[in-house]
Amino acid sequence: KAGVTQTPRYLIKTRGQQVTLSCSPISGHRSVSWYQQTPGQGLQFLFEYFSETQRNKGNFPGRFSGRQFSNSRSEMNVSTLELGDSALYLCASSFDADTQYFGPGTRLTVL
C-alpha cells in the first residue's frame, strides 16, 4: 500500500508570495491533517479535513487555509508569506479518527 505523498518536497518563496502544498493520503483514508514543524515551536497542528469538510482547526492565522477534494487529496495554502512561515509542513492521513500516518513533508523556505 502506498504511503502518504506530499508535493513538492522542497519549495523556496519570497515574502508576500503565496504557496500551495499538496497531500495525497493513503488509499481509503478519508481524513487528512496538516502540521507545521519548526525548530522553535516544534510540531503544531494546523487543521484537519474529513470528507471535504474542515473538522478541526489549530491556532494559526487566517493566512493558512486548506481544502479537501472528493478523492480525499488535500491542499494547504499560505498567503502573504512571512519569514516565520519557513518550516517543514507535514501531512497525515487516517481512515477516520484513529491512527495517523505521516508523509515526508514539504520543506518551505521563505526568503
Add this chain to the structure above:
Amino acid sequence: AQSVSQHNHHVILSEAASLELGCNYSYGGTVNLFWYVQYPGQHLQLLLKYFSGDPLVKGIKGFEAEFIKSKFSFNLRKPSVQWSDTAEYFCATEPANGGATNKLIFGTGTLLAVQP
C-alpha cells in the same frame, strides 16, 4: 490548554543500555496517547499508542510505554537500545471525547543518540 512535556531534550546512551524517556501531559479530560519516532531522513512513524485498556502498551521494535493516569505520564521504555534506535522521539496526545480526534498535540521531542 492541552500540552505535552518531554523533559529530556537530548539523551546519549551506549548500546545495550536501558532507555526511559519521560512524557507528561496536561489535560482535564480523557486523552489518547502516542509515541512517534523520526529516524534520520525518514517520516514520522508510530511506535505505539494508548486509547484505553491495559495501561502497559507494547509497540514496535521492542518499545513499550506505561500510562499512569495519576501522574499524567506516558513514559517510553526499552530494556536494551541498539545503534539503530538513534532518532528523535515525540510524545503526543489528543482529546479522546469518545474516540480519536486527529488533533495531535506534540511534545518538543527527545533526540536519542546511541553510541556503538
